[in-house]
């Protein structure tokens with residue numbers, strides 16, 4: 001997960017309380033969520049949509065509340081629905097959602113499970129980890145085209161890019177320019193705006209020597 005800075009005021013169309021997914025809402029959500037699903041971090045313009053953090057259950061206060069509107073993919077939206085109403089809020093600046101949920105990347109594209117762990121025992125962290133675990137490991141929910149198998153492969157491909165850059169950076173036969181380029185790419189992959197950044201950031205965070213070597217600060 002990644003933190004999002006919610007802009008204010010709310011997009012103008014919400015005031016009319018006719019639609020919560022007009023163009024101005026979509027454009028602003030897309031921008032502040034870096035065009036990523038806030039749960040699985042997939043960038044997929046065909047499936048990203050407006051999601052209610054607290055299920056609205058036809059309550060207009062929740063339905064058109066800008067603070068309750070999140071950007072999520074169809075699959076995560078479908079799995080979460082009204083079943084997970086007590087998650088960590090990534091738009092709350094007081095919560096570091098990245099540190100709260102440890103994401104361990106798959107070892108191969110065919111790994112049958114991805115490990116997702118809460119780093120503390122509070123209810124919201126536990127429930128958030130439970131949902132993310134379900135998203136990446138459950139192959140029988142939601143959209144048939146996008147399954148846990150598909151997501152695990154996508155995460156692996158991103159992770160394998162990181163490994164390639166790390167190899168270039170540490171290989172003794174790399175040229176200075178190649179090492180420099182690899183370092184820039186590693187740093188770039190750690191950005192909140194990058195796909196599956198939680199997996200990439202945890203991979204680096206779990207390697208303190210590398211973290212010190214590349215000299216980045218992971219909040």
Ligand SMILES: [Zn+2]
Pocket residue numbers: 037038039040041042072073074075076077
């Ligand atoms: Zn998603």
